[in-house]
Each structure stands twice: as structure tokens, then as C-alpha cells.
Amino acid sequence: MSVFEENMLQAVQNEIYLCLERLGWERAQFSVERPRKNTFGHVSSNVALTLAKQLKRRPLDIANDIAAELEGKIKGLEKIEIVAPGFINFTFSPEYFQAYIPRIRKEKEDFQKSNSGKGKKVQVEFVSANPTGPLTIGHGRQAVLGDTISRILEWHDFDVTREYYFNDAGRQIRMLGLSVLARYNELMGMELDIPEGGYEGEYIIDIAADFRKKHGDLKTENDLELFINFASNAIFITIRDTLKRLGIEHDVYFNEKDLYKQGKIKEVLAVLGEKAYTYEEDGATWFKATEFGADKDRVLVKNTGEPTYRLPDIAYHREKIRRGFDLIIDIFGADHHATYPDVKSALEAMGFDTSSIRVLLHQFVTLTRNGEMVKMSTRKANFVTLDELMDLVGTDVVRYFYIMRNMDSHLNFDLALAQKQTDENPVFYLQYAHARICNILLHSSEKGIKDYEDADLTLLKEPELIALMDVMLEFKDIMDLCKKSLEPMHLANYLYRLATAFHKFYSVHRVVSENIELSKARLQLIDAVKIILANGLKILGVSAPERM
RNA sequence: GCGCACGUAGCUCAGCUGGAUAGAGCGUCGGAUUCCGGUUCCGAAGGCCGAGGGUUCGAAUCCUUCCGUGCGUACCA
Structure with a gap:
């Protein structure tokens, strides 16, 4: 079986460029993309539409010429279709997709890994x-x-x-010192006097108590610097611990x-x-x-x-x-x-x-609880901390939820919903796909199919399988998009789609069956799905559990 | 007032550099399991893509005006 070096989009795009050159047509701006609907093939291009004006010809005629010229040029292609108003749709063969399964399983976490950053700092x-x-x-x-x-x-x-x-200088940090000092004085039996604009959270009291434990009873009026350093250091440690808990x-x-x-x-x-x-x-x-x-x-x-x-x-x-x-x-x-x-x-x-x-x-995070907005302010004590959130929903959910929306949009974080930990939660859906695969692999070995390396992958040809493999190959395009846009949301959405494609396949076809040859081929397939799921989840910092 | 964003289904949101009948989850209603985990799958209902104008073969997407929301507009950070 041959190995196709380029991905579908690159292969089609390159051949169209060469084709335009041979036809003597100028390089126009055109798109080569994955169409929204699978009835439009795996790859689609609007090249004929964009050429129509300068060539003063009907887009459909141009599309026909291009399609004829592309005949036999693209490896792994099954068919080319021309659709009104002038789109050219490319459908790849099952063999094209099948060829990737061994590669994924061989390269594992390095599959389609990019070195385009070239070690730049x-x-x-x-x-x-x-x-x-x-x-x-x-x-x-x-x-x-x-x-x-x-x-x-x-x-x-x-x-x-x-x-x-780390803003450990300036007015805000001095306010912090003064706030702790006020609480310290209160502990020493003086009247509480929090300065205007000072911090009122409970944690200030804790820091003051710790301070007293360490430094004992001082005459403090002239030791503001001591309070500032103690307080900012204490808070630095809690911040670092909170981040570490999130895997950061x-x-x-x-x-x-x-x-x-x-x-x-x-x-x-x-x-x-x-x-x-x-x-x-x-x-x-x-x-x-x-x-x-x-x-x-x-x-x-x-x-x-x-x-x-x-x-x-x-x-x-x-x-x-x-x-x-x-x-x-x-x-x-x-x-x-x-x-x-x-x-x-x-x-x-x-x-x-x-x-x-x-x-x-x-944009900001709007926190709601039972439909009501929760206002946040560090100075007043009525905020929910990141630690509290992790206590409630776990770090996987926190990490996924924060990046599943476009950063330009306000993020509505519904606490009540996040606490549910039910099927409403996309994280569980995703992780369940991974756990389900692990379980099937386990089941197969219990059934005696321990070695499936010699599988006949040409057996992978049902529409649900092709659709699944199509999504699998999209991983690289998504990672390129993430790099370009610096928008992790795309990866989160992608993994959700991958999980969906897998669940759909699972619901119509058995992996492990009496047909040993077929079982082996499908085991290779789901093993490959598992690898891509795990790779993506790792990048998101979300765990890929083997069982749930 | 000015600047930067946002406005898509009942709710939360996708829709990549303009493209084909605008998509998903939740919720609602109705189905599917002798079987590898039903934390799953299938179907239905639900939309003048905030409003008007413009650009073009073609607009949710680009331009413009207006309306609405958020954040700025500090000798706060």
C-alpha cells in the first residue's frame, strides 16, 4: 500500500496550481477547503467561480476544463464532480484513508506533529x-x-x-500591605481600620494571622515593607499552587x-x-x-x-x-x-x-449561578476563586470549558450546569469516547484477538468508517489553524467532532465480532482514533481516561 | 461623545481567508439496545443570522448608518 505524503488539501491545491499553469490561466485567488456537507466530497474548490470573470466564460465550463486536466493527477482520488454554480468536488478513495492507519499507529504521539516553529523562541x-x-x-x-x-x-x-x-511594586501592592497591617492590628486588640480601597477578603485575615505566628507581636507602624513582602509572598505561593493544580x-x-x-x-x-x-x-x-x-x-x-x-x-x-x-x-x-x-x-x-x-x-467570564449573575471583585469578598471552581467541577472540565469558546466572546460559565457532571457536559462525551475505545481493546484481547497487526485494512470501507477517517486526517489542518489563529477553541471543537464520528461508527458497526479479519481491521482503526484523541486531549491539558 | 469588541434556534455557542439547502449541544417531543459500557445513536419541531443601505455572479461573513450589550476612554492596575 502506498503512503500519501501530502494531505488532501495540499494535494488538491498543488495540482490545481499546476493545472492552471498548463492551461495558461493566471493564478487567481481561490479556496480549497473541506466542504461543510459530506455530499460535496472530501475537498472542494471554488477555483472555476473565481476565474469566471477574467476568462469571461461560464464557471461550469471552466470547471469541466479543469476537471479534465486534473484527470489522473491526484493520488488517491476516487472521483471529481462538478456542481452548480461551478464548484469542483473531490472524493478520495477508501485506500487513501486506509493508508494512514498504519502511520498513525506507528508514529503515535508524533503523528502529523509539525516542526514549522523551527525552534524559534x-x-x-x-x-x-x-x-x-x-x-x-x-x-x-x-x-x-x-x-x-x-x-x-x-x-x-x-x-x-x-x-x-509579577506586579510587586506600586499602589495596589501597598494597599495589600496596609490591609494585612490593619488585620494584624485587629488581632493585637486594636480597632479594625481597613484603609479606603483596601482588601476585605477573608484571606487577608489568614495572612495576618500567619504573619503574627512568624513575627510575633511587633510595634508595626514603621514596618509596612515587612507586611508588604510577607503578604505578596504568601499570595504568590497560593497563586502558583492554584496554577500548578491546573497543570500550569x-x-x-x-x-x-x-x-x-x-x-x-x-x-x-x-x-x-x-x-x-x-x-x-x-x-x-x-x-x-x-x-x-x-x-x-x-x-x-x-x-x-x-x-x-x-x-x-x-x-x-x-x-x-x-x-x-x-x-x-x-x-x-x-x-x-x-x-x-x-x-x-x-x-x-x-x-x-x-x-x-x-x-x-x-473577553470576560460572566459567572452565573442558578440563572443569576455573580459579580466578582477581589477587594470585596464576594468572588468565587479558581480553586473553588476546580473543587466543584474538576480540572478537566475547567480547562475544556475555558477554551471551548472564541476568546472574542464573553464566556458564560454557568456554575450550576458545570456542577452537574452529566451528559450535558462535552468533556465527558469526549473522554467517554476514549474510555470506550480502551474498553473495546480490552474486550478484544479477552476474546482472544491479541494480535491484529496483520489486518487487511481494505476491509475498512463503510461510509461511517470513511467519515471517521476523514475527520482523523483533519487533525493537522486543525493544528495549523490553531497556530495561525492562536485560538485553541478550534481544537476543542475538532475533538468533539472526532468523538461524534467515532460514536456514530460504533452505534452501527461492531468492532469485535465473529469475523476475525474484519475485527482486526477495525481494531486497528479504533486504536488509531484513540491515538489522535489522546494527542489532542494532551494538548488541551485534559486527561484521557481509560475508564470512567 | 470617542475607541475596541460582541449581537446567529427557547438557552449556550460553531460557521476558518465571502460560496452550495445557515450547523451543533442542551432543553422539548418521538424512536433505537439478545450485542464491544445507553455517559451512546436516530428522527422531529424550532431561524427575515439585531435593523436599514451598499459592494458582487454570490454576504451570517466585507463596507456604511442606526439600535442594543460589554469593556475602555484615570496623575487606578
Whole structure:
């Protein structure tokens, strides 16, 4: 049996290009895609439609010419059909699909793995939540998105650095220190006095108690720095543990504080000043953002002498570029969309090329419980933490749910639904397909079919099997799409479709039957399905259970 | 006001760079199992793709106006 090196889309596209060349027609823009309906074949192209205008001929006639010219050129092709208004549909033969089964089973986790990243260095910055409280459900979306995107890039052979920008300087962190101090004083018998804008969550009390355990009773008025360090460190540890529980570990925690210690903040001010992109007004230092198209200039250093968040952001991104990544991906919540243009402008003002930076914005998570919106705020204590969510529904569900929607859309996370853990949940449907395959493989060996390596794969030819194998081969296209769009949703949807194709096949055909030869062939098939399911789930960070 | 998004079935959402009769899950109603796990499968009902205009062979998709929702528009992060 021959092995087909290219996938269907590439093979068809290349042959159409060659065909147009032979016919002396210009290269037009045309699509080669998988049609929505399987009655349109496995691959479909609109090339005749797009050529109609420049050739001044009927699309159907053009399609006929192209089809005739393609005759016998595409390996593994069963038939070409021309359909009004001028689509050319390609149907591949069962042999084409069958040829992939041994490859999948041989290459296993490396099947169709891409090396298109060529080891290029990519930095993915995500979460970067202020260390002022536990991670919430809102942070969870970004955490899972960032990690899954990282996994997708790693699959494509990029060298990925997962990074967390740790805001351990500035006003918010001082508020945290003051809040813990207030609780500490309360423990010491003083009246509780949480500062305006301070943090009121229960965890502040716990930190204060731990502080007292470690440091005992202090006269604390002048030890704010001690409280800040203790508190931010305590919260850092809980954040890291929460992420670890989700299967996420950052390679680098970049401390904002270091930007100050190493003089990077001053450097940025100096460089921008030298190039006359800053000026002083009302006691503050301003950046001339209007010269880069902004509606107004921005403050970099307040009249109190304290930098705004923009300045360290600029300094941090300057460091990112200087560290020599080929690609820098920033994942931010939608509330940050206004800040990046300023950072970009400042970097360009300093003479940096910002084309390697790609900013991904994701919309918010709306949490509902019994149909009612649950509002989230770290300062007030009425939030649901990411840990609580994992307690409720498990990490597999959390990871899948967060990426199953387009990041441009609001994610509606219905807690009541998520807690159900029933068949309404796509994760179980998917995992069940994997578990079911494992069970069938187990069953077959109990039935005495231990070795099915010598199967006759030409027996795999029923429509449900062809449809299943068609979906299996789509894996590479989906991974390419994920890389291009940096949108893991496509993989989640794909795996769901793969599971569906398998369940449909299962419901009409027995795998293990009295017909030993047929059983062997189908065992090879489902073993291959299992491999692709497991590969995809691994990229999503979701487990592939052998039984449930 | 201005900027960035979003608006598709009762609900939650797909629909990739414009393509063929707009799809799925849940919910509703009705079916399928002597059998490898029914946590499965099949069928039905349910849509002026927010509204109007434009571009073209062809629009849910691109442009434009309007309406609605979210997030920004800080010397908060």
C-alpha cells in the first residue's frame, strides 16, 4: 500500500496550481477547503467561480476544463464532480484513508506533529494577576488560554517561555500591605481600620494571622515593607499552587520590582527624554502619545513622583524585546485593550521594532449561578476563586470549558450546569469516547484477538468508517489553524467532532465480532482514533481516561 | 461623545481567508439496545443570522448608518 505524503488539501491545491499553469490561466485567488456537507466530497474548490470573470466564460465550463486536466493527477482520488454554480468536488478513495492507519499507529504521539516553529523562541505572557488575592474565575480563562496556546506552539516545535509579570511594586501592592497591617492590628486588640480601597477578603485575615505566628507581636507602624513582602509572598505561593493544580507552570516570574532595582525605569525615562518624547507639566512627566495617534498625551510619572502603571509596562516590554524572542505574545483581558497602544508607541519612540509582539485580548467570564449573575471583585469578598471552581467541577472540565469558546466572546460559565457532571457536559462525551475505545481493546484481547497487526485494512470501507477517517486526517489542518489563529477553541471543537464520528461508527458497526479479519481491521482503526484523541486531549491539558 | 469588541434556534455557542439547502449541544417531543459500557445513536419541531443601505455572479461573513450589550476612554492596575 502506498503512503500519501501530502494531505488532501495540499494535494488538491498543488495540482490545481499546476493545472492552471498548463492551461495558461493566471493564478487567481481561490479556496480549497473541506466542504461543510459530506455530499460535496472530501475537498472542494471554488477555483472555476473565481476565474469566471477574467476568462469571461461560464464557471461550469471552466470547471469541466479543469476537471479534465486534473484527470489522473491526484493520488488517491476516487472521483471529481462538478456542481452548480461551478464548484469542483473531490472524493478520495477508501485506500487513501486506509493508508494512514498504519502511520498513525506507528508514529503515535508524533503523528502529523509539525516542526514549522523551527525552534524559534516565543514568549507567552499570561495571567500576570496582581498578587493581591487568590486567582478568580476571571483569571482562569487567561491562565488556561495562555497555557493551551503555549502547548499548541510547542507542538509546532516552538521554544516557548511561559512568563508571569509579577506586579510587586506600586499602589495596589501597598494597599495589600496596609490591609494585612490593619488585620494584624485587629488581632493585637486594636480597632479594625481597613484603609479606603483596601482588601476585605477573608484571606487577608489568614495572612495576618500567619504573619503574627512568624513575627510575633511587633510595634508595626514603621514596618509596612515587612507586611508588604510577607503578604505578596504568601499570595504568590497560593497563586502558583492554584496554577500548578491546573497543570500550569510558568518558566519565569518577572518581578516589577526588579525593573526599579536595576534602573530600567530610569533608563526608559532617560531614553524617551533624550528623544524629546516627554515633557513636564503640572508637576508630572508626560509622554507625547498624540504624536503616535493617541487622543491625548499620557502621564508616565505622577506629580507625587510615583510612576503610573504605564511606565513599568513600557520598561518591561523593552526588556522583552531586548531578551531576543522571535515572537512575543501578550494575553490580556479586554479591560487592557487601551493600554497596549501606549506601550507600543513608547517602544517605537525608543527605536524598537514592535512587529514581533502579538497581543491577544480575551473577553470576560460572566459567572452565573442558578440563572443569576455573580459579580466578582477581589477587594470585596464576594468572588468565587479558581480553586473553588476546580473543587466543584474538576480540572478537566475547567480547562475544556475555558477554551471551548472564541476568546472574542464573553464566556458564560454557568456554575450550576458545570456542577452537574452529566451528559450535558462535552468533556465527558469526549473522554467517554476514549474510555470506550480502551474498553473495546480490552474486550478484544479477552476474546482472544491479541494480535491484529496483520489486518487487511481494505476491509475498512463503510461510509461511517470513511467519515471517521476523514475527520482523523483533519487533525493537522486543525493544528495549523490553531497556530495561525492562536485560538485553541478550534481544537476543542475538532475533538468533539472526532468523538461524534467515532460514536456514530460504533452505534452501527461492531468492532469485535465473529469475523476475525474484519475485527482486526477495525481494531486497528479504533486504536488509531484513540491515538489522535489522546494527542489532542494532551494538548488541551485534559486527561484521557481509560475508564470512567 | 470617542475607541475596541460582541449581537446567529427557547438557552449556550460553531460557521476558518465571502460560496452550495445557515450547523451543533442542551432543553422539548418521538424512536433505537439478545450485542464491544445507553455517559451512546436516530428522527422531529424550532431561524427575515439585531435593523436599514451598499459592494458582487454570490454576504451570517466585507463596507456604511442606526439600535442594543460589554469593556475602555484615570496623575487606578
